[in-house]
Amino acid sequence: MDVELAHEIEAAESEYLRSRVENLAGVSGNPYGARVFFNADFPCFQVNASPSPMFNRIYGDIVGDPLAVLKLLTESAEHSTVTPLIGKPSALEQYAFVGEARLERLRGWTHLQFACAIEKVVLSRHSFEIEEVTSKTLALFADVHAGGFHTKPEHRLLNQASFAGQTPNGRLKIYVLKAEGTVVAGASMYLASNGIAYLGTAATRKDARGYGYHGGLISHRVEQAKKHGCHWVASTALANSQSRRNLERAGLTASHAQALYRLTDS
Structure with missing residues (x-):
């Protein structure tokens, strides 16, 4: 490591x-x-x-x-x-x-954390309609995200608000992917101050999975990260997930594992 x-x-x-x-x-x-x-x-x-x-x-x-x-x-x-x-x-x-x-x-x-020097990422060719979110599409992104991560109804507005600020420094980027004019997938990216483009949360509507949308969103975000001068790209995924396979297909390799720990009573 x-x-x-x-x-x-x-x-x-x-x-x-x-x-x-x-x-x-x-x-x-x-x-x-x-x-x-x-x-x-x-x-x-x-x-x-x-x-x-x-x-x-x-x-x-x-x-x-x-x-x-x-x-x-x-x-x-x-x-x-x-x-x-x-x-x-x-x-x-x-x-x-x-x-x-x-x-x-x-x-x-x-989770496993993955990374790759940005010039070594394998970009997939696609013709998907991907665009940065606007005030009109943020709620649509949030709906897809909440559905993908089983967000409870009482936390959906909170979850949407966590993406809504778009940060004054412009480092947080959010993208939606449309199929026949309808938002079916979305993903975020954070341009960290250390030069790493961190591919954040991504989600695809359940009835739209299996079409390569996640792979398309990986490639699109990496292309955008290159334009912003990032040197590395990183992301996280569960060990036995399709997300891991998509990241590895793009050339990212496992760097290390991260586990979250909480204080116990005893």
Whole structure:
């Protein structure tokens, strides 16, 4: 495992997720209780209205300053905050220890992180109609995304709002793919400050799967990332998923595994 590259990928993903929390915090009156705070130089974030591990994360130097991470996990335990640990898949066990505290790995939240130098990505040819979202198509993207990830009805507006800000610096990009004029798939990309284009969430309507839309969205985002001067492209996927196969087909290879851990009561 290339440790330096792994940390760069993790930093890019963290920036992407933080941007979505910042979008929520920017909603008038902050109705979702979203906030970004710091552990030394590590931005952490929390969303009171959402239990999702995507939006409630503590980052820090687990090796050099584990007690600072533990302190924040303890203070925010009521919001079910998590901290990501990385390594080879076989090294991420069910329990981990930070100081004297025991952390438990969340079921279903162990993913592989993939990466590739952008000039080595294998782009697929396609004729799909793909465009950047507008105020008119954002809700359509959010509907496809919510359906693909089984978002509960009470969290759908929150989920849409997390994409709505589009970040003042323009780093968050969202695309929709249309078939016969109808939005059937969509995906996000974050242009991280370290030069990595992080291919964020992607979803395809259930009745539109199997047509290569996800592969088309990968190629389109990489093409856009090249135009923005990115040097690397990275993404995440479950080990046994079609997303993994599509990423590998595009030339991305597994860098490391990431698992999310939560403080246990004992």
